[in-house]
Amino acid sequence: MNTSLHSAAAAGFKRRAFLQSSAALSLLGLAGCASLSGTPSKAKVVVIGGGYGGATAAKYVRLLSDYKIDVVLIEPQDAFISCPISNLVLGGSKQMGDITTSYAGLSKNHGIKVVKDYASAVDTAKKTVTLAGGATIAYDKLVVSPGIELMFDSIDGLKQANASGQILQAWKAGAETVALRKQLQAMPDGGVYALTIPEAPYRCPPGPYERASVIAAYFKAAKPRSKVLILDANSDVTSKGPLFKKVWAEQYKGILEYRGQHKATAVDAKAGIIKFDVQDDVKANVLNVLPAMRAGTIAVQTGLNNQANNRWCGVNYLTFESTAAKDVHVLGDSIQIAPGMPKSGHMANNHGKVAAAAIVAQLSGLDVNPAPMLTNTCYSFVDPKNVIHVASVHEYVAAEKTFKTVAGSGGVSPGPTELEGVYALNWASNIWADTLV
Amino acid sequence: MRTQTIASLTMSLLCLALGAQAQDKPQSAGSKEALYSKSLAATCANCHGTNGKVVEGSSVTSLAGLDSNYIVAQMKAFKSGARPATVMHQISKGYNDAQIESLAAYFAAQKK
Numbered sequence: 019m020n021t022s023l024h025s026a027a028a029a030g031f032k033r034r035a036f037l038q039s040s041a042a043l044s045l046l047g048l049a050g051c052a053s054l055s056g057t058p059s060k061a062k063v064v065v066i067g068g069g070y071g072g073a074t075a076a077k078y079v080r081l082l083s084d085y086k087i088d089v090v091l092i093e094p095q096d097a098f099i100s101c102p103i104s105n106l107v108l109g110g111s112k113q114m115g116d117i118t119t120s121y122a123g124l125s126k127n128h129g130i131k132v133v134k135d136y137a138s139a140v141d142t143a144k145k146t147v148t149l150a151g152g153a154t155i156a157y158d159k160l161v162v163s164p165g166i167e168l169m170f171d172s173i174d175g176l177k178q179a180n181a182s183g184q185i186l187q188a189w190k191a192g193a194e195t196v197a198l199r200k201q202l203q204a205m206p207d208g209g210v211y212a213l214t215i216p217e218a219p220y221r222c223p224p225g226p227y228e229r230a231s232v233i234a235a236y237f238k239a240a241k242p243r244s245k246v247l248i249l250d251a252n253s254d255v256t257s258k259g260p261l262f263k264k265v266w267a268e269q270y271k272g273i274l275e276y277r278g279q280h281k282a283t284a285v286d287a288k289a290g291i292i293k294f295d296v297q298d299d300v301k302a303n304v305l306n307v308l309p310a311m312r313a314g315t316i317a318v319q320t321g322l323n324n325q326a327n328n329r330w331c332g333v334n335y336l337t338f339e340s341t342a343a344k345d346v347h348v349l350g351d352s353i354q355i356a357p358g359m360p361k362s363g364h365m366a367n368n369h370g371k372v373a374a375a376a377i378v379a380q381l382s383g384l385d386v387n388p389a390p391m392l393t394n395t396c397y398s399f400v401d402p403k404n405v406i407h408v409a410s411v412h413e414y415v416a417a418e419k420t421f422k423t424v425a426g427s428g429g430v431s432p433g434p435t436e437l438e439g440v441y442a443l444n445w446a447s448n449i450w451a452d453t454l455v
Numbered sequence: 456m457r458t459q460t461i462a463s464l465t466m467s468l469l470c471l472a473l474g475a476q477a478q479d480k481p482q483s484a485g486s487k488e489a490l491y492s493k494s495l496a497a498t499c500a501n502c503h504g505t506n507g508k509v510v511e512g513s514s515v516t517s518l519a520g521l522d523s524n525y526i527v528a529q530m531k532a533f534k535s536g537a538r539p540a541t542v543m544h545q546i547s548k549g550y551n552d553a554q555i556e557s558l559a560a561y562f563a564a565q566k567k
Contacts, residue, residue: 077505078494078497081493081505082490082493082494364501367501368498368501371494371497371498371500372494374494375490375491375493375494375497378490379487379490382485384485384486384487384490385487387487387490387491387494389491390494391495391498391549391550391554392498393498393499393501393546393549395501395502395542395546407541407542409542409545409546410545410549411546411548411549411550412549413549423549424548424549424550426548427545427546427548427549428545428546428548428549429545431541435541437541438541438542440514441514441515441541441542444502444509444513444514444515445501445502445515447510447512447513448500448501448502448503448504448509448510448513448515449501449502451504451505451510452500452501452504452505455505455510
């Protein structure tokens with residue numbers, strides 16, 4: 019105890035973390051001033067979803083309110099598993115542990131009550147959230163950040179093929195990331211890995227091209243007679259196109275092939291066949307089929323998906339408050355994007371901060387910031403070391419009630435470099451800490 | 456004896472910590488200007504860490520506690536191209552002079 023106190027003090031230990039530890043509370047007889055167990059029946063702010071959007075919103079409501087506003091975060095997973103960098107797990111240069119972060123930092127460092135459960139219903143009139151476990155939590159402000167729902171039904175046969183583990187998506191990083199890596203390892207040299215991409219907008223525009231590239235790098239090194247086949251429903255590469263195509267021509271000639279205008283309509287898992295609306299069938303050894311996406315399930319169940327044929331959730335961009343329900347803020351991949359705004363983890367983190375500031379202002383009787391800003395930086399690995407990026411800065415334009423990219427800002431890399439590879443991994447460790455620690 | 460010493464040390468540390476925490480709360484916590492400046496600075500935190508403090512071992516610059524004039528000068532150098540960069544020449548162009556002044560003042564006031 020003595021030693022640990024000294025070493026902790028020497029290391030500039032986190033005061034709040036120490037104060038909020040159960041040991042410190044019981045020592046001071048303060049048990050009860052913070053809820054350390056059980057699900058609270060109400061909170062000023064309830065957040066559904068502990069991804070880049072929701073976890074950031076939870077942390078920043080605490081930070082921006084100087085820890086005056088209590089926050090409950092509902093998340094069914096044990097730990098946060100990052101989609102960014104997960105393609106490197108498929109390529110074999112990173113492990114699941116490298117992309118996993120505990121939720122403990124949010125509770126220990128910021129006093130957020132993290133409830134491991136699944137939000138099964140929201141009553142926007144009564145302002146309550148019901149959990150799968152049965153508990154009900156009342157809120158003053160609700161943040162809904164459930165990410166995406168994969169529309170398996172949009173491709174015939176995919177739902178069953180995915181449920182049986184034969185055709186994976188691995189677009190939500192987790193168990194499927196591990197399983198897809200195993201399929202790639204088990205594939206014989208000379209085999210074909212086929213990746214289908216849905217029409218934009220979908221989660222992480224450059225993500226599929228990064229995935230294809232790092233898997234091509236793995237094939238080149240480990241099973242060079244194998245092939246990566248990209249079957250894109252879009253007519254051309256949707257993000258960093260010239261950069262990816264240059265890499266494919268220079269590094270992966272004969273290994274990686276890109277085919278645009280291939281919209282998958284059906285799969286036959288047993289035969290290893292993908293069918294398309296116009297083009298010929300494709301046969302492959304490993305099928306990685308990404309169906310169309312829409313707002314996360316709870317957002318749809320709550321009726322927040324009021325845009326683009328009920329696929330995405332409309333928000334007031336100044337506050338990220340839903341245009342379908344009062345005091346409900348929707349973040350991240352679930353929203354109807356503003357012009358030039360990608361569905362990315364970085365962007366969701368920034369949504370979380372703008373929403374948190376708006377919520378703190380509204381709950382404190384202050385005017386909401388009339389000029390919020392967002393940034394985005396998406397790094398893509400083209401092999402285990404070399405990286406390209408796309409970056410942008412977005413400002414709220416009051417006259418048009420939307421975000422627009424600031425004229426003259428942003429851009430892409432001139433080409434892949436190892437230096438950007440270092441920055442990409444630094445970006446990851448810093449955004450994970452900014453979101454969760 | 457030793458246990459008592461440790462216990463009292465623990466209590467005094469906690470009291471110090473509690474006192475410090477109470478004093479730490481800025482008087483301006485309720486001001487909208489403080490809220491806006493904090494949330495503008497938060498747009499840098501993805502790469503430069505919450506409140507400008509990067510994680511250990513990161514090669515991205517920690518902004519916390521840097522001189523505000525230095526931050527302003529670097530942002531202007533990124534904008535003009537005088538300081539080469541991988542991404543900051545593109546990000547810096549998204550912020551106007553008033554925003555850069557606000558960011559610089561915020562990060563300069565953070566503990567290293």
